Amino acid sequence: MLLNLVQLARGFTCAAHNPFINSRARQLLTITDGFSPAISSLRYDTNTQFRPRGHLFSSTTYESSPVPITVLSGFLGSGKTTLLQNMLTNNEGLKIAVIVNDVASVNIDSKLVRGRTAARGTDTEGDELQAYTDDTNVSMALPAGIVQLQNGCACCSISGELLTSVSELMTLSDMRQDDEKFDHIVIEMSGVAEPRSVRNIFQEAMMYDMPLMERVSLDTLVTVIDCSTYRDYLQSSRLANVLESPELFYSNEEDRKKAEEDDGWMEGMSSNLVRTLAAMDEGGFEGGVCDLLVEQTEVADVLVLNKIDIGELESTKQVVAALNPRAKIIATSFGKINQLNEILQYSKGEGVAMGGIVDDHKDYVAAAEAQKCSDPECTDPMHAHDHSHSHHHSHDDDPFDGQSNDATHCADPDCTDASHSHSHGHSSEAVAHAGIGTYVYHARRPFHPSRLLSILQKLPVVRGVPTGESSDNDDMDIRTKKTFQQVLRSKGFCWTADSNIKALYWSHAGCSFEMQCLGRWWATLPKELWPEDAKDSILDDFDSMDHDEAASIPTSSTVGDRRQEIVFIGPGIGFADSQAILKRSLDSCLLNDNEWDTFRSLRGDEASLACFANRLEMRMMTY
Numbered sequence: 082m083l084l085n086l087v088q089l090a091r092g093f094t095c096a097a098h099n100p101f102i103n104s105r106a107r108q109l110l111t112i113t114d115g116f117s118p119a120i121s122s123l124r125y126d127t128n129t130q131f132r133p134r135g136h137l138f139s140s141t142t143y144e145s146s147p148v149p150i151t152v153l154s155g156f157l158g159s160g161k162t163t164l165l166q167n168m169l170t171n172n173e174g175l176k177i178a179v180i181v182n183d184v185a186s187v188n189i190d191s192k193l194v195r196g197r198t199a200a201r202g203t204d205t206e207g208d209e210l211q212a213y214t215d216d217t218n219v220s221m222a223l224p225a226g227i228v229q230l231q232n233g234c235a236c237c238s239i240s241g242e243l244l245t246s247v248s249e250l251m252t253l254s255d256m257r258q259d260d261e262k263f264d265h266i267v268i269e270m271s272g273v274a275e276p277r278s279v280r281n282i283f284q285e286a287m288m289y290d291m292p293l294m295e296r297v298s299l300d301t302l303v304t305v306i307d308c309s310t311y312r313d314y315l316q317s318s319r320l321a322n323v324l325e326s327p328e329l330f331y332s333n334e335e336d337r338k339k340a341e342e343d344d345g346w347m348e349g350m351s352s353n354l355v356r357t358l359a360a361m362d363e364g365g366f367e368g369g370v371c372d373l374l375v376e377q378t379e380v381a382d383v384l385v386l387n388k389i390d391i392g393e394l395e396s397t398k399q400v401v402a403a404l405n406p407r408a409k410i411i412a413t414s415f416g417k418i419n420q421l422n423e424i425l426q427y428s429k430g431e432g433v434a435m436g437g438i439v440d441d442h443k444d445y446v447a448a449a450e451a452q453k454c455s456d457p458e459c460t461d462p463m464h465a466h467d468h469s470h471s472h473h474h475s476h477d478d479d480p481f482d483g484q485s486n487d488a489t490h491c492a493d494p495d496c497t498d499a500s501h502s503h504s505h506g507h508s509s510e511a512v513a514h515a516g517i518g519t520y521v522y523h524a525r526r527p528f529h530p531s532r533l534l535s536i537l538q539k540l541p542v543v544r545g546v547p548t549g550e551s552s553d554n555d556d557m558d559i560r561t562k563k564t565f566q567q568v569l570r571s572k573g574f575c576w577t578a579d580s581n582i583k584a585l586y587w588s589h590a591g592c593s594f595e596m597q598c599l600g601r602w603w604a605t606l607p608k609e610l611w612p613e614d615a616k617d618s619i620l621d622d623f624d625s626m627d628h629d630e631a632a633s634i635p636t637s638s639t640v641g642d643r644r645q646e647i648v649f650i651g652p653g654i655g656f657a658d659s660q661a662i663l664k665r666s667l668d669s670c671l672l673n674d675n676e677w678d679t680f681r682s683l684r685g686d687e688a689s690l691a692c693f694a695n696r697l698e699m700r701m702m703t704y
């Protein structure tokens with residue numbers, strides 16, 4: 082059963098978006114009343130699970146190599162359609178088929194794209210295509226290899242239709258002459274789509290050996306960013322506005338109309354109240370605009386920074402590079418790219434398309450570590466340093482964390498020792514104008530849930546963190562509060578003292594926070610059950626190769642892969658003293674020695690929960 086779970090956990094990671102595995106995965110998890118391992122489609126998993134299917138691509142069934150798919154995401158109005166129109170106009174001889182998703186029942190974008198291709202005389206396939214017209218109006222093939230997906234978002238409410246549309250295009254391609262077959266498929270997602278969900282749809286299709294995946298492959302994920310609004314939206318705690326963007330709140334036009342008829346009285350209301358009510362509407366969009374922008378930025382191989390004619394290129398570039406250090410960045414005006422290969426087949430399926438949330442996290446940690454300045458003479462406070470010299474306040478004797486490898490060793494904000502080579506006391510203006518920096522917090526003890534809550538309440542979040550009573554830290558100094566308020570994004574592995582089993586994932590973007598349960602810590606599973614080719618990678622996260630889980634409670638000093646490994650991103654977070662503040666505050670949430678002894682004497686999660694109650698809501702990871 083456990084082995085089954087190891088296999089099925091991959092399915093479960095994206096179960097929420099896939100009805101046909103949803104119930105099965107849930108059932109198994111219910112039967113075992115436990116947690117699947119926290120693998121969450123690790124890259125090594127996807128390698129073993131997905132790569133071998135590469136031979137299927139060259140199977141005798143289909144001689145041609147799979148048609149690469151590029152997914153275009155980006156917030157409402159960022160310029161996706163404009164970019165796509167440009168790509169179709171300057172197609173460099175490639176036969177590009179297109180799927181356009183719009184949540185409204187009238188698919189304006191597909192009309193614009195169709196207009197562009199029709200103008201170039203490529204809509205000659207009308208007769209063929211009528212066979213694919215769908216009465217339900219959900220998916221409708223149009224001339225020139227365009228399928229429109231409407232009346233819902235292809236990453237969620239009509240996710241099942243996405244692969245059907247791809248399949249329709251491949252059938253259409255088969256009907257064409259050899260030199261007219263499609264070379265490439267581009268999917269333009271709606272402005273509210275989450276690219277991670279789209280990736281999951283394709284990964285699941287591969288995992289379940291869908292024959293379609295022998296013919297197509299998810300290749301490159303592209304996100305278009307509107308430089309004229311991006312920073313404002315990201316830094317404000319702006320909620321989605323039902324009046325401006327009804328598609329964020331209603332899954333289809335019919336629901337919207339119904340809500341309008343029922344709730345015509347909303348018109349006279351303050352937009353604030355309308356927003357709140359709409360967000361509460363079941364099935365509506367509950368997140369802030371910021372959450373969506375962050376996800377669209379993070380899950381991309383290529384970021385197209387558009388509208389540079391009216392927007393802020395440099396500052397936007399700085400933010401997106403911090404949020405996604407792996408992506409290639411292209412600056413455009415009206416979506417004009419130089420060459421199609423800047424976007425099409427850029428990643429050749431080796432980038433984000435193959436990854437998972439744990440890969441994403443590991444890449445961030447690696448990027449943050451790489452940002453550290455290695456110049457021992459450097460005194461630039463913007464740089465993260467490891468060179469703690471002979472600092473008397475080093476955290477070397479830190480009982481919680483002998484492993485913190487961040488800039489904090491020499492960064493006591495209260496230190497006045499002139500011999501130290503770091504700079505303190507940046508003015509708040511300096512911090513406000515500081516570049517976006519990154520800090521990774523490491524520790525090997527669990528957080529005390531109520532102390533953690535009091536820290537989370539200092540983040541600039543309005544959703545996901547319970548308010549009200551928490552352990553008191555109101556005496557927190559202003560600089561500490563300001564530092565937490567500066568954090569734009571934080572995420573990573575988290576261990577709270579209410580469980581010795583659950584691997585948690587902390588995810589905060591702008592004004593939203595969420596703690597998700599990834600599954601079990603690997604240490605809680607016998608090594609025989611670890612995927613053979615993932616063992617090295619799993620052990621990388623262990624505090625000792627010799628960790629013995631059987632002896633770990635209460636005698637052993639090692640904890641396996643249980644850890645805090647949380648990335649913080651925000652303006653001024655690159656400053657050594659900001660990092661010291663974060664570290665000091667988070668360290669104060671870890672169990673102290675007495676609590677740690679108590680924790681280790683407890684048997685089982687029930688006892689842990691009784692002793693260290695946790696008010697934070699936790700959701701099972703669904704991607």
Ligand SMILES: Nc1nc2c(ncn2[C@@H]2O[C@H](COP(=O)(O)OP(=O)(O)OP(=O)(O)O)[C@@H](O)[C@H]2O)c(=O)[nH]1
Nearest residue numbers: 156157158159160161162163272387388414415416
């Ligand atoms: N000034 C300026 N306007 C642009 C640029 N790119 C696109 N636009 C305009 O911005 C508006 C939105 O562009 P679209 O391409 O429709 O954006 P989209 O991302 O497809 O929008 P949705 O389908 O609503 O998500 C249109 O009026 C475009 O003409 C640009 O680089 N500069």
